[in-house]
Amino acid sequence: MSEVRIPGVDLHVHTTASDGTLTPKQVVALAKESGLAAIAITDHDTVAGLREALEAGDDQQLHVIPGVEISVNHGKNQLHLLGYYIDPHNDILLDCLEHLQMYRRERNPEIVEKLRDLGFEVSLEEVTALAGGEIVGRPHFASLLVNKGYVADKQQAFNLYLANGQPAYVPKERLTPAEGINIIKAAGGVAVLAHPGQLEELKDKTLLQQLINKLKQEGLQGIEAYYTEHAPETTELLLQIARAENLLVTGGSDFHGDNKPHISIGTGLGNLHIPFQVVENLAKAVVLTS
Numbered sequence: 124m125s126e127v128r129i130p131g132v133d134l135h136v137h138t139t140a141s142d143g144t145l146t147p148k149q150v151v152a153l154a155k156e157s158g159l160a161a162i163a164i165t166d167h168d169t170v171a172g173l174r175e176a177l178e179a180g181d182d183q184q185l186h187v188i189p190g191v192e193i194s195v196n197h198g199k200n201q202l203h204l205l206g207y208y209i210d211p212h213n214d215i216l217l218d219c220l221e222h223l224q225m226y227r228r229e230r231n232p233e234i235v236e237k238l239r240d241l242g243f244e245v246s247l248e249e250v251t252a253l254a255g256g257e258i259v260g261r262p263h264f265a266s267l268l269v270n271k272g273y274v275a276d277k278q279q280a281f282n283l284y285l286a287n288g289q290p291a292y293v294p295k296e297r298l299t300p301a302e303g304i305n306i307i308k309a310a311g312g313v314a315v316l317a318h319p320g321q322l323e324e325l326k327d328k329t330l331l332q333q334l335i336n337k338l339k340q341e342g343l344q345g346i347e348a349y350y351t352e353h354a355p356e357t358t359e360l361l362l363q364i365a366r367a368e369n370l371l372v373t374g375g376s377d378f379h380g381d382n383k384p385h386i387s388i389g390t391g392l393g394n395l396h397i398p399f400q401v402v403e404n405l406a407k408a409v410v411l412t413s
């Protein structure tokens with residue numbers, strides 16, 4: 124008997140509106156081709172890709188969830204929040220995203236200057252052209268350094284120059300987690316903690332539980348337990364915490380097109396199959412809170 128594969132979903136997808144390499148329309152077409160039942164577009168700090176994605180979803184009869192990914196301060200580091208079923212026209216959200224983009228516009232010339240001080244011939248015009256969309260971030264600087272032959276690959280660009288603590292790193296003003304959660308909810312969205320497996324707290328189960336509990340008190344509604352780079356035991360731990368804290372569970376690949384060429388939409392590194400039930404649960408949470 125042939126195996127029947129129930130269509131999956133992917134709730135963490137980037138487009139050219141931030142640091143992905145496929146346009147929103149191309150992403151929707153690829154998701155459809157890949158047999159997915161739903162995707163969420165979660166670009167960093169922008170909703171600029173949502174209109175095109177939602178229209179393409181209508182055309183292709185694919186359920187497209189309007190989303191966003193916002194980085195917020197967390198000690199010396201950051202954590203990422205995902206907002207699902209947000210209203211892309213909400214004034215509070217748009218105002219906040221405009222501020223975050225302004226911080227980037229202030230920061231990017233400083234990164235250019237630091238790279239030039241290091242002897243690299245790079246310009247703001249070049250990195251902006253390479254980015255294509257309205258968000259210019261460190262992954263675009265990394266691509267530029269690769270294209271110009273200054274580094275072997277993007278990871279090397281981060282390791283040597285762009286990562287926190289390296290010579291071309293420039294910090295970025297960020298919201299607090301509570302502010303991020305509130306803005307997502309003000310825009311009618313469901314607030315979810317992205318890839319908790321990347322947090323330093325992962326090494327200590329109690330610390331991780333405490334952090335998630337604190338975020339829940341601040342209004343967090345779910346955690347991204349299914350994530351392609353989570354080890355199986357990390358996913359298991361996160362599912363357990365979600366149950367204990369009565370939080371929603373979501374999942375995604377963090378697809379970025381050629382900017383993360385090893386990650387495929389829907390299946391990630393090959394280990395993901397996220398059930399449609401996740402979308403049904405999210406949609407119920409929207410109805411309950413609206």
Ligand code: AMP
Nearest residue numbers: 167259260261262278281282286287295
């Ligand atoms: P930005 O928002 O401009 O600070 O860029 C953040 C993005 O850079 C993240 O979403 C990652 O995709 C990437 N990134 C940050 N740190 C690293 C790192 N150490 N290695 C590889 N990629 C990184």
Ligand code: FE
Nearest residue numbers: 137142167379
């Ligand atoms: Fe990214």
Ligand code: FE
Nearest residue numbers: 192203317318
């Ligand atoms: Fe992220």
Ligand code: ZN
Nearest residue numbers: 135137192377
């Ligand atoms: Zn992401």
